[in-house]
Amino acid sequence: MQPAFEIPDKLxxxxxxxxxxxxxKPYVLRFWETEFPALGPKKSGTGHRLYRRKxxxxxxxxKRLLYEKRFTIEGAxxxxxxxxxxxxxxxxxxxxxxxxxxxxxxxxxxxxxVLDTVRKELLALAExxx
Numbered sequence: 001m002q003p004a005f006e007i008p009d010k011l012x013x014x015x016x017x018x019x020x021x022x023x024x025k026p027y028v029l030r031f032w033e034t035e036f037p038a039l040g041p042k043k044s045g046t047g048h049r050l051y052r053r054k055x056x057x058x059x060x061x062x063k064r065l066l067y068e069k070r071f072t073i074e075g076a077x078x079x080x081x082x083x084x085x086x087x088x089x090x091x092x093x094x095x096x097x098x099x100x101x102x103x104x105x106x107x108x109x110x111x112x113x114v115l116d117t118v119r120k121e122l123l124a125l126a127e128x129x130x
Contacts, residue, residue: 007057012042012050022059032062035073038080 007021019026029049033039039058041049051059058080065076 007053009053012052013056015041015049015051018051018056018059021056022063024059024063029059032059036062036077036080 013021015026015029019029022029033041036058039055039062041051041055044050061080062076065071065079066073071079
């Protein structure tokens with residue numbers, strides 16, 4: 001069963017984006033990283049998790065196995081391990097739009113606004129510490 005939405009076509013997804021796409025909380029993703037060895041996002045230079053499209057597809061598959069098929073975590077792990085050896089993974093949803101520029105990890109302006117706010121707050125804190 002494929003999700004009712006399509007995964008945006010971009011190089012990397014942050015943990016909040018993946019959680020929103022999958023309909024789960026970010027702490028669930030962090031827990032799944034410890035339970036499913038294949039789920040291992042890259043880390044940015046600042047330590048943020050950066051999930052690739054294949055990671056997002058794996059998260060959706062894990063969610064389907066655990067929530068819809070009612071697998072245990074151990075059962076889902078074994079299923080994914082044996083599937084990787086014997087049968088190909090189901091194809092994920094098609095991409096919606098072409099990817100943005102490769103260097104643009106935060107393409108939307110709301111993310112940039114948040115980063116600007118955080119930067120200003122950090123600078124204000126640094127001034128207080130002087």
